[in-house]
Amino acid sequence: MRTPTMPLSDIKIRNLKSGDKAYKVSDFEGLFILIKVSGAKSWRFKYRIDGKEKLLVIGDYPAVTLAKARLARDAAKALLANCVDPNEAKQEDRRIRLEANGQTFEKISDAFLAKQRKEGKSAATLSKTEYHLKLANQDFGRRPITEITAPMILKTLRKVEAKGNYETAHRLRARIGSVFRYAVASGIAEADPTYALRDALIRPTRVHRAAIIDPTALGQLLAQIDDFKGQATTRIGLKLLAILAQRPGEIRNAVWSEFDLQERVWSIPAAKMKMRRDHNVPLPDQAIALLDELKLMNNKSEYLFPSLRTWTRPMSENTLNAALRRLGYSGEEMTAHGFRASFSTLANESGLWNPDAIERALAHVEKNEVRRAYARGEHWEERVKLADWWADQLSGFVRAIDV
Incomplete structure (x- = not known):
C-alpha cells in the first residue's frame, strides 16, 4: 500500500498508475482511492460502527471528483454521528428511488395481476394469486425486486411452513416466481431466485379429496x-x-x-x-x-x-x-x-x-x-x-x- 504524507490532489490522482495488484492511496479521515489492475480508480470510505469495520463505495474517479468524494465522506460521518450506518442509508435511498420508478416487488406484482385480469383469468385464480402475493408483500413488497434474494424469499416461505401449510408454501413460491419471470421478461430483473428454492421446501403429502363411491x-x-x-x-x-x-x-x-x-x-x-x-x-x-x-x-x-x-x-x-x-x-x-x-x-x-x-x-x-x-x-x-x-x-x- 502506498500512503502519501499529504492529502490527495487532482494532479496526484491523475498520476496514479495501475500495477500488478490493486492498491489504495489514502486521502484523510478514512477516505481513500482504490487503483484497480485495470486502471480504474474508485473512491472508498473506511469507517467503524458497532465495533465493526466497514467500507462505503462512493463512486469512480473522475466521474466523482476529489471534492465530491470528500463531501460524500463528510455526509457519511454525519450519519455515523447519529448512529446511522452509511451503507444502510445508501441502500434505503436506492429503494426509495426504485420505488418511485415502480420497480418494487409490490408494484411489479400489481402489474402482473393486471396482466392476468386482462387475460381473463378466473375469479378463483385471481383471488388465490392476490392472497399469495399479499403474503409476499408483507415481507418484501417495498423492496426493489432486484434486491430480493433467495434467502429472503425462503424466510417468508418458512413462516408458512411453520404453520404446517406445506402446500401453501409451494404455491406461494410458484406465485413469487411468476412475478419474477414477468419482471425478467419486462427487462426489470435478470433472474428468478425462486428457482434455487425448488428443493428447499417440505414436500406436502398428496391427499385425494374424500369421496363416497359405494x-x-x-x-x-x-x-x-x-x-x-x-x-x-x-x-x-x-x-x-x-x-x-x-x-x-x-x-x-x-x-x-x-x-x-x-x-x-x-x-x-x-x-x-x-x-x-x-x-x-x-x-x-x-x-x-x-x-x-x-x-x-x-x-x-x-x-x-x-x-x-x-x-x-x-x-x-x-x-x-x-x-x-x-x-x-x-x-x-x-x-x-x-x-x-x-x-x-x-x-x-x-x-x-x-x-x-x-x-x-x-x-x-x-x-x-x-x-x-x-x-x-x-x-x-x-x-x-x-x-x-x-x-x-x-x-x-x-x-x-x-x-
Whole structure:
C-alpha cells in the first residue's frame, strides 16, 4: 500500500498508475482511492460502527471528483454521528428511488395481476394469486425486486411452513416466481431466485379429496341431504353438485344467464373454468326441477346461490363443505368436490359409457396432445344420455335406502 504524507490532489490522482495488484492511496479521515489492475480508480470510505469495520463505495474517479468524494465522506460521518450506518442509508435511498420508478416487488406484482385480469383469468385464480402475493408483500413488497434474494424469499416461505401449510408454501413460491419471470421478461430483473428454492421446501403429502363411491353409502348421504334442516338453497346446491358433477366453485358462482332451461343446458364460459375452455353441461329432469324450485326463492340476484349477507355476491366457498359437516360427514369421509369422484368412479365401473364422454362431462382436458387432437368431439349426445342415467342412478340409490 502506498500512503502519501499529504492529502490527495487532482494532479496526484491523475498520476496514479495501475500495477500488478490493486492498491489504495489514502486521502484523510478514512477516505481513500482504490487503483484497480485495470486502471480504474474508485473512491472508498473506511469507517467503524458497532465495533465493526466497514467500507462505503462512493463512486469512480473522475466521474466523482476529489471534492465530491470528500463531501460524500463528510455526509457519511454525519450519519455515523447519529448512529446511522452509511451503507444502510445508501441502500434505503436506492429503494426509495426504485420505488418511485415502480420497480418494487409490490408494484411489479400489481402489474402482473393486471396482466392476468386482462387475460381473463378466473375469479378463483385471481383471488388465490392476490392472497399469495399479499403474503409476499408483507415481507418484501417495498423492496426493489432486484434486491430480493433467495434467502429472503425462503424466510417468508418458512413462516408458512411453520404453520404446517406445506402446500401453501409451494404455491406461494410458484406465485413469487411468476412475478419474477414477468419482471425478467419486462427487462426489470435478470433472474428468478425462486428457482434455487425448488428443493428447499417440505414436500406436502398428496391427499385425494374424500369421496363416497359405494352406492348404498351415497344413497344414505343423498337421503340426509333431502332432510337437511339448514338453508334450502344450500340443500339444492348439494343436490346439484351430486347430479351435475361439476366443481363446487362452478356451482357456487353460477349465474342465471348461463342457463337455458328450454334447451336444457348450462353453458359455463371459459373464464370460469379451471382449464380455460367453454364447458356445456346437459341438464336432466331432476336438475331442471331443482332449478325451478330455486328460481322461486331467488328473484333479485344474478347468482343461483347468493350470499346470505348480500345478493350481489355468491355464497361462501365454505358453505357446501360446512353443510356436509353438519350432516355428520367429516373431511376424511366426504367433501363437496368428492361428488365428482363419485360420478367418475361409478360411471366408469358401469361399463356403459365411453371414458372420453365421462372425462368431457367432468371438463377434463386430455394431457396427451396427439390424443387430444383426435378427441375434438364433445360426445354431446352420449353425455346427455349419461347425465340422465346418472340422475336416475342417484334417485335409485335413495329409493333403495327407503325400502
